[in-house]
Structure formats: structure tokens, C-alpha cells
Amino acid sequence: MLSSSSSSMTLNLLDCFFVVLIQLFFLSHGRPLSTEHQHYSSSTSSLNTILVFGDSTVDPGNNNYIPTLFRSNFPPYGRDFLDHQPTGRFTNGRLTTDYIASYAGIKEYVPPYLDPNLEMKELLSGVSFASAGSGFDPLTSTITNVISMSSQLELLKEYKKQIESGIGKNRTEAHMKKAVYVVSAGTNDFVVNYFLLPFRRKTYSLSSYQHFIIQLLLHFLQGLWVEGGRKIAVVGLPPMGCLPAVITLNSDDTLVRRGCVEAYSSAARTFNQILQKELQSMQSKLAESGAKFYYVDSYAPLSDMIAGSHKYGFEEVGNGCCGNGYVEAGFLCNTKTETCPDASKYVFWDSIHPTQKAYYNLFLAARPLVDAII
Numbered sequence: 410m411l412s413s414s415s416s417s418m419t420l421n422l423l424d425c426f427f428v429v430l431i432q433l434f435f436l437s438h439g440r441p442l443s444t445e446h447q448h449y450s451s452s453t454s455s456l457n458t459i460l461v462f463g464d465s466t467v468d469p470g471n472n473n474y475i476p477t478l479f480r481s482n483f484p485p486y487g488r489d490f491l492d493h494q495p496t497g498r499f500t501n502g503r504l505t506t507d508y509i510a511s512y513a514g515i516k517e518y519v520p521p522y523l524d525p526n527l528e529m530k531e532l533l534s535g536v537s538f539a540s541a542g543s544g545f546d547p548l549t550s551t552i553t554n555v556i557s558m559s560s561q562l563e564l565l566k567e568y569k570k571q572i573e574s575g576i577g578k579n580r581t582e583a584h585m586k587k588a589v590y591v592v593s594a595g596t597n598d599f600v601v602n603y604f605l606l607p608f609r610r611k612t613y614s615l616s617s618y619q620h621f622i623i624q625l626l627l628h629f630l631q632g633l634w635v636e637g638g639r640k641i642a643v644v645g646l647p648p649m650g651c652l653p654a655v656i657t658l659n660s661d662d663t664l665v666r667r668g669c670v671e672a673y674s675s676a677a678r679t680f681n682q683i684l685q686k687e688l689q690s691m692q693s694k695l696a697e698s699g700a701k702f703y704y705v706d707s708y709a710p711l712s713d714m715i716a717g718s719h720k721y722g723f724e725e726v727g728n729g730c731c732g733n734g735y736v737e738a739g740f741l742c743n744t745k746t747e748t749c750p751d752a753s754k755y756v757f758w759d760s761i762h763p764t765q766k767a768y769y770n771l772f773l774a775a776r777p778l779v780d781a782i783i
Contacts, residue, residue: 456513456783458535458588459506460568462561462629465541465762466644467506467519467593470497472541474523477554479542479739485731485748486758489765497521499541499739501730501752502765506591508772510535513783522564529575535588538564544598545625548608552601558594558625562632569636585637586699589782592629593644593707598622599676600649605658619680623687630691634700640782642703643688645681648712650674653728654760657735667727669715681708703778710774714756714767721770722753729757736760 461467465479473482480497481487487495489502498504507518515534520527522536538561542553550557556564573581603609603618613621626643633641649655650673659670681704688702695702715726728734730749731742738759742748749755758764763771772779 456587456589457515458533458584459510459513459515459519459591460535460565460588460638461506461519461537461539461591461593462558462565462633463539463591463593463644464543464595464597465499465539466596467504467537467591468497468499468539468541468543469504469507469519469521469537471521471523471537471539472555473497473521474525475540475554475556477542479540479553479555481541481739481742484744485742485746488748489752491518497541499762500758500765500768503768505768505772505775506537506593508769509591509775509779512772512776512779522568529572532568532571533576533584536568538568539593542597542601544594544596544602545622545629546598546602546609549597549602552606553597558629559632562629562636565633565636582637586639588638588640590633590638590641591644591705592626592633592641593705595622595626595646595680596649599646599680600652600655600673604673615676616679619676619683622680623683626684627687627691630702634695634698639698639700640703641700642705642778642782643684644705644707645684646677647707648674648715649677651712651715651726652761653734653757654736654738656727657760677708681706701782703782705775705778707771710771711756711763711767714770718756721766723756723766724754725749726756729759729761730755730764731759734760738762 470482472480481499482495482497484495487498490496503518510516510519519535519537520531522538540556542555543550543558545558547557569581569585572584609618630641648669650670655670655673656667660667685704688704692702714721714723718726729737730752731737732746734757737746738761742759752758752764753766755764756767
């Protein structure tokens, strides 16, 4: 393992060389497009709080408030969001967690916890602690200079104290147990930290790194449980080999042969299989406390959108809407970058992140599970 001093020195030397490459990799069933913008509400929902953790797939803008390059609070991001304003979401509109919150009747969208203008009512109904570029491996967030998963857990503890100051200790304990917790991270650990950069590959085989991340993930879930989390949903890895940026950097002909990279997607499938078994084991161990752990499949729905694009009205699956869609993401997707006229025809908004329509389809795929949770 790298010592803290040698790791810091190495990263400083490589910052300039890798900054653009790293920026490319900070990630992650059909209805008519018009339904994306509707407010859904489940009249039978008993859920009144959603708390979200993870990376850019669920970060609504926390990175706006920290010193990092991993931001998207500028056009053309957010062009299909409310008032067509960028918020820090790495897409053209809403995220899956926004749709879940709306469907459950909690709120129209999930705000970032670091927004200093949030009032107690907003805090009580739920926030996201997620940070684009984050991962379970501490080195991942060190490289990207964002909020690590362990720091997100610390923010939850801070949040809990704020709630307690407003409604008291007993009500806070009940509040934390009733909330649903959504965790979506891990892609950056593999795409950036393992496959792109050399550090972890010097120490871990792919298999050992998968188990390393699993153990860190389980430790994080244990932390949520200690703070009162009882309904915890964990999103599996997507088909990482189908991300446009991954295809670009692993293709002999980036313009013609743009098929998914099997090695990346295979790693995701294996990881997801291990994760499901570990969640079942954790469920058994903590069942007496009322804890329930749910696995949310993002791999199959996204793969289905890519493979059966026309079924969903998609016309482009191998590159993003922003720019040529091969490498643009984050600051490379900006006001001077041309974008496609209709993002609903694209699975990906930029070279890493899904469009609002794809996120909506992911919500639809997860809705039976959401119904079971709420």
C-alpha cells in the first residue's frame, strides 16, 4: 500500500497529467417522454424521508460547495430541469432519486445537504449527501478531491444533531428509523481508481479489489445502521463497459467500433453477485433490529436500454448528447459545447452520465421495489 506521504507526492505529480482523464470517469421501462416531467405520488406511501449517499449518479449539487473540479453547476447541464437551470446534477434534468422522492409524495426533488439555505422542513423530508467523483475506496475521493463515503457518514451524524435540535432526541431516533436510505457508488472505484490509474492494480488483483470494495461498502452500511438506518437500498454497479468514455479509451477505432467493453461490464456483474449475497447475509444478522437491506439493479435496466434502444425511443446509445459524446463530461461539457437538440433520444447525456429519460426509466424499473419499501 502507498504511504500517505508517497501517495500525496505521486498524486501531486500526476495531477496535471490525469486531471482530464479522471474527469471523464466520475460516475455512476419505457414510457412516453412527457411522463418524465409529471409528478407521481403513491397515495399509500408511509415514507416521509429520503436520505441519499454516493457519487454523481445521486449528487444533486453538493460539489458546488467544495473546492473540486468535479462540478456541473453550469450550462448545458440542467437544461431540462426546473426553470432550465443547472443545479450540480450531472445530467440534463432529474436523477432517479428525484423521481423516487416525487413518487413517494415526499418532495419534487432531493436537495444537496450542503446547501446553506435549507430549512428544517427540507432537512426533515430528506437530503442527499452524495458527492460526484466519490467511491468506497478512500483513495478514490482523495484523487478527485471530493466528499468520501466515510465523510458522508460524518455528515449524516451532523444532520442527525441538527434534526435533534429541532424536534428532540426521541422523535429524531424515530425519524431516522422511518427514513429510507439510498446508496449509489462504486463505479469510480473501478473505472477511475482500478482500471485507469496504476496504484490499486499494483496491490490488488481484480477479484481481491472487488472484495476490498465490498468490505468497505458493508462497513458503510453498518455505519448507517448504527445511526438508525433500517430501510437501506443499495444500487449495484451499472454496465461500466458501456459508458461512452470507457468505450472511447478502450477502442481501436473510436469513431466506428464503439461496442461495450466486456472486461469492465464483467467486473460489474461479478461485483453485483457478491454484493447481493452479502446483503442477504447482513439482512439475516440484523433482522431482529428491524433492518431491511434491498438490492437495486441498475445493470439490467441500463443494458436493456442500450440493447433495445428503439423500444424506449432512443436513437443513440454509444455516445452522449453533449459534444460528440465521446469524452465530454464535467468541465469539458460547457457553454461552448454543442449539444444534441433532443436529449430524450440519447441514453447518455455526457460521456459518463445518463440522460433524464434514462434515469426515469431506471426509476420505472425500480418502482416495484420502491413500492415494497414505502
